[in-house]
Amino acid sequence: MVKVLIIGGAGMIGWKLASHLAAGGEVAGRRIGKLVLHDVVEPAVPAQAAFEMRAIAGDISLPGVADTLIEDRPDVIFHLAAIVSGEAESDFEKGYRVNLDGTRSLFEAIRRAGPGYRPRLVFTSSIAVFGAPFPEEIGDEFHTTPLTSYGTQKAIGELLLADYSRRGILDGVGIRLPTICVRPGKPNKAASGFFSGIIREPLNGQEAVLPVPRTVRHWHASPRAAIGFLMHAAGLDTAQLGARRNLTMPGLAVTVAEQIEALGRVAGPRAVSLIREEPDETIQGIVKGWPRSFDPRRALALGFKPDASFDEIIRIYQEDELGRS
Amino acid sequence: MVKVLIIGGAGMIGWKLASHLAAGGEVAGRRIGKLVLHDVVEPAVPAQAAFEMRAIAGDISLPGVADTLIEDRPDVIFHLAAIVSGEAESDFEKGYRVNLDGTRSLFEAIRRAGPGYRPRLVFTSSIAVFGAPFPEEIGDEFHTTPLTSYGTQKAIGELLLADYSRRGILDGVGIRLPTICVRPGKPNKAASGFFSGIIREPLNGQEAVLPVPRTVRHWHASPRAAIGFLMHAAGLDTAQLGARRNLTMPGLAVTVAEQIEALGRVAGPRAVSLIREEPDETIQGIVKGWPRSFDPRRALALGFKPDASFDEIIRIYQEDELGRS
Numbered sequence: 340m341v342k343v344l345i346i347g348g349a350g351m352i353g354w355k356l357a358s359h360l361a362a363g364g365e366v367a368g369r370r371i372g373k374l375v376l377h378d379v380v381e382p383a384v385p386a387q388a389a390f391e392m393r394a395i396a397g398d399i400s401l402p403g404v405a406d407t408l409i410e411d412r413p414d415v416i417f418h419l420a421a422i423v424s425g426e427a428e429s430d431f432e433k434g435y436r437v438n439l440d441g442t443r444s445l446f447e448a449i450r451r452a453g454p455g456y457r458p459r460l461v462f463t464s465s466i467a468v469f470g471a472p473f474p475e476e477i478g479d480e481f482h483t484t485p486l487t488s489y490g491t492q493k494a495i496g497e498l499l500l501a502d503y504s505r506r507g508i509l510d511g512v513g514i515r516l517p518t519i520c521v522r523p524g525k526p527n528k529a530a531s532g533f534f535s536g537i538i539r540e541p542l543n544g545q546e547a548v549l550p551v552p553r554t555v556r557h558w559h560a561s562p563r564a565a566i567g568f569l570m571h572a573a574g575l576d577t578a579q580l581g582a583r584r585n586l587t588m589p590g591l592a593v594t595v596a597e598q599i600e601a602l603g604r605v606a607g608p609r610a611v612s613l614i615r616e617e618p619d620e621t622i623q624g625i626v627k628g629w630p631r632s633f634d635p636r637r638a639l640a641l642g643f644k645p646d647a648s649f650d651e652i653i654r655i656y657q658e659d660e661l662g663r664s
Numbered sequence: 665m666v667k668v669l670i671i672g673g674a675g676m677i678g679w680k681l682a683s684h685l686a687a688g689g690e691v692a693g694r695r696i697g698k699l700v701l702h703d704v705v706e707p708a709v710p711a712q713a714a715f716e717m718r719a720i721a722g723d724i725s726l727p728g729v730a731d732t733l734i735e736d737r738p739d740v741i742f743h744l745a746a747i748v749s750g751e752a753e754s755d756f757e758k759g760y761r762v763n764l765d766g767t768r769s770l771f772e773a774i775r776r777a778g779p780g781y782r783p784r785l786v787f788t789s790s791i792a793v794f795g796a797p798f799p800e801e802i803g804d805e806f807h808t809t810p811l812t813s814y815g816t817q818k819a820i821g822e823l824l825l826a827d828y829s830r831r832g833i834l835d836g837v838g839i840r841l842p843t844i845c846v847r848p849g850k851p852n853k854a855a856s857g858f859f860s861g862i863i864r865e866p867l868n869g870q871e872a873v874l875p876v877p878r879t880v881r882h883w884h885a886s887p888r889a890a891i892g893f894l895m896h897a898a899g900l901d902t903a904q905l906g907a908r909r910n911l912t913m914p915g916l917a918v919t920v921a922e923q924i925e926a927l928g929r930v931a932g933p934r935a936v937s938l939i940r941e942e943p944d945e946t947i948q949g950i951v952k953g954w955p956r957s958f959d960p961r962r963a964l965a966l967g968f969k970p971d972a973s974f975d976e977i978i979r980i981y982q983e984d985e986l987g988r989s
Contacts, residue, residue, distance in 0.1 A: 431831070450756075470907060480806060480807050482806060483808070483823075484907060484908050485823070486830070486907055488831070491823050491826070491827040494823050495820050495824075498816050498820055499820075501809065502810070502816040582809060
């Protein structure tokens with residue numbers, strides 16, 4: 340029986356992961372005995388599970404909070420908590436406090452709890468660790484030169500994860516998530532919001548705005564693929580990783596035009612007609628600095644599975660969010 | 665008139681830099697008005713200079729110390745201070761405290777002193793940010809996957825330097841120094857010590873031990889070249905760097921055999937005969953994980969100058985340390 344801790348349990352991915360664990364009852368091939376969900380606001384707990392569940396609210400960057408979470412020695416820790424890109428950029432201190440100090444505080448709590456305690460720690464990093472200029476396809480050995488404080492904090496988290504793993508303090512796997520698409524919920528003001536919006540809004544019979552040219556290419560994974568990455572990372576034989584604990588996750592490199600074609604195939608021309616082009620130079624400028632595609636050979640060789648197609652990404656949204664099958 | 669601050673002023677490079685500044689009286693094409701040397705032990709101050717000099721002892725990782733150093737708004741800051749590789753590996757907490765917290769504490773003091781204050785900050789990083797496996801020649805876009813806590817702390821310093829520069833808090837240049845050779849002083853127990861020892865000891869009429877095969881290739885720069893890098897970084901037009909503030913410095917990729925041939929040319933066969941081969945498997949194992957050569961195109965294009973040859977590296981030692989001309 341293993342104990343599982345999810346830090347960042349109130350977020351979209353955290354909730355989906357908790358639901359997945361509650362439904363399956365297993366992680367890394369072992370039965371779950373207990374699941375603790377932590378976030379700065381108290382996370383919702385899945386309705387049913389064959390094991391004990393607990394939700395805790397707190398700030399891991401504050402002294403002692405991480406120690407409390409580590410008290411009952413969780414075997415598997417998913418560290419998903421982060422101040423997101425936009426907020427880490429507008430609030431310098433908060434971004435560094437939560438994304439850097441919070442992560443370090445968690446790793447230090449684990450160090451203080453050892454020796455003899457060495458949990459599997461799955462850390463969600465991001466393709467934001469990369470900054471332009473870069474090649475059309477970014478390889479596994481390309482340097483991390485982030486262009487945001489969020490990306491900087493994630494890249495630092497990766498370095499700490501690798502060093503603490505090398506030291507035997509924890510057994511870390513860092514996974515650089517693609518942009519998650521189709522993100523459920525309401526439209527938001529994030530610069531990347533349109534990638535999901537141009538699919539989600541038409542599927543809900545609403546108009547969507549497309550602020551960039553259709554030639555823009557980007558790197559996507561469905562929420563379901565992301566949960567698959569987390570579960571696979573939790574069970575991975577880390578002897579295969581050597582000292583390089585951080586992996587670019589496989590995604591789909593598709594253009595906006597290809598996204599829209601897929602929408603047409605899955606939902607018909609009426610859905611496509613709800614997309615309105617409204618060029619936005621600011622968003623175009625931001626998107627220009629983003630990765631377009633990767634060559635994630637290591638992750639593929641290690642068994643991480645991308646979505647099969649963008650059509651599938653759309654169907655996953657329909658099944659998981661709109662209840663269609 | 666500019667004010668200059670050297671943090672790590674008691675080290676070998678710090679002392680040589682201070683002496684160079686005292687002798688020339690200029691940095692970045694401007695006259696120096698004041699030089700402050702800081703270190704954990706009070707640094708020696710060069711005998712003569714046409715400007716005010718001050719030595720301060722303290723620990724920049726402690727609250728308030730960096731603020732005090734920033735109080736009179738130095739225009740150029742050389743941040744050389746670090747717990748070295750071996751000690752950062754054996755004393756985990758001290759390494760992170762000085763190399764990570766100390767660096768961040770300096771950057772934060774600068775942030776608190778702004779806006780309107782944005783010093784040039786030259787940060788000495790290291791080729792220890794790279795970890796095997798790597799190609800025979802490491803390019804400027806190769807990822808940083810350090811295999812020591814020291815290398816991890818330097819790589820984190822690079823990321824912070826880039827982000828604080830992007831934010832306009834400071835105007836940073838990070839320079840990844842090659843192994844410094846010929847390092848003056850007594851033999852030490854550092855795994856890399858023999859690279860200097862096999863030259864320095866014979867030039868001083870003493871026997872030297874060579875623990876690795878002569879085919880071992882490594883990346884070297886003289887102390888004089890290192891001072892050249894620091895001075896060039898202090899005066900660099902950083903608009904040329906964009907967001908990528910960290911540069912691999914040019915060095916010489918030479919094998920131990922080539923080092924010994926150069927010693928023969930410069931000092932004759934008697935010097936060479938003082939080298940005794942005594943294979944050490946531990947040192948050979950460590951050295952196997954070290955970079956052999958780089959392709960430092962960016963730094964060369966930006967005007968950083970390597971030593972002309974390993975013969976010159978030996979002559980620099982003779983001139984600067986043995987007083988020969």
